[in-house]
Amino acid sequence: MYGRYFMRTRSSLTGKRVKKDPAFRKTMLYAALLGKASRIGSKIYAALPAERKRHTLYRKLTGEAMTWLKYEWKEEEIITYLLKQYGQPVIKLQQEPKVVALRAPFGHKSQRLRDRKGRSVEPIKEKKLPLSLALYRLHDRAFRRQYNQSLTTYPWSEYVMT
Known part of the structure; x- marks a missing residue:
């Protein structure tokens, strides 16, 4: 790079350190939240009809579940809300947007x-x-x-x- 040679060095960061070190506590908090949101998203995704299932919808459900978990909603409330939002049949638009x-x-x-x-x-x-x-x-x-x-x-x- 720029006419000189550079070498990468091995990082001191390991999975064990990320899980235990207090410096990464917030990272692990968000990882735990994302795990819980993922389980909620998969429950709702499984309840959807086959023609509505798209991977992007699963990611959207998980992201929205994570948002509501941050606002301290309970799992049942989130599932009820998301089923109400996404469980309804798709309404086709008559003309293209x-x-x-x-x-x-x-x-x-x-x-x-x-x-x-x-x-x-x-x-x-x-x-x-x-x-x-x-x-x-x-x-x-x-x-x-x-x-x-x-x-x-x-x-x-x-x-x-x-």
């Missing part, structure tokens, strides 16, 4: 979008978020900020195995 396409700038050939090998590339298409989801994310972030300011201890530390 609007897609925003980013266009390459006009002008010289050098200004068009290109990949590493110099070939021209199609513009990136992004889907616009529904208003309800955008508002949910906005209010959820504000709630988390307010909640975390008053938080002095981590309530989910009871899930950590020592």
Whole structure:
């Protein structure tokens, strides 16, 4: 790199140290929470019909379960809430959602979008978020900020195995 040779050294970090060292206590707290959220997500995922099952949905269920565990919800409450949210049949939209396409700038050939090998590339298409989801994310972030300011201890530390 930069005309010089560099060598990597072996890390002193081991799995045993991460599990026992107080410096990684918070890491293990989140790992325990994620394990519990994963079990909740798998229960809900198993209850869904086959045509709704996608791996991305499982990850979404797990992430949402982890969020509610941080807010000290009980496992039964989370399962009930997520089944209500995701257990309903999918409502098909009659028309496709609007897609925003980013266009390459006009002008010289050098200004068009290109990949590493110099070939021209199609513009990136992004889907616009529904208003309800955008508002949910906005209010959820504000709630988390307010909640975390008053938080002095981590309530989910009871899930950590020592």
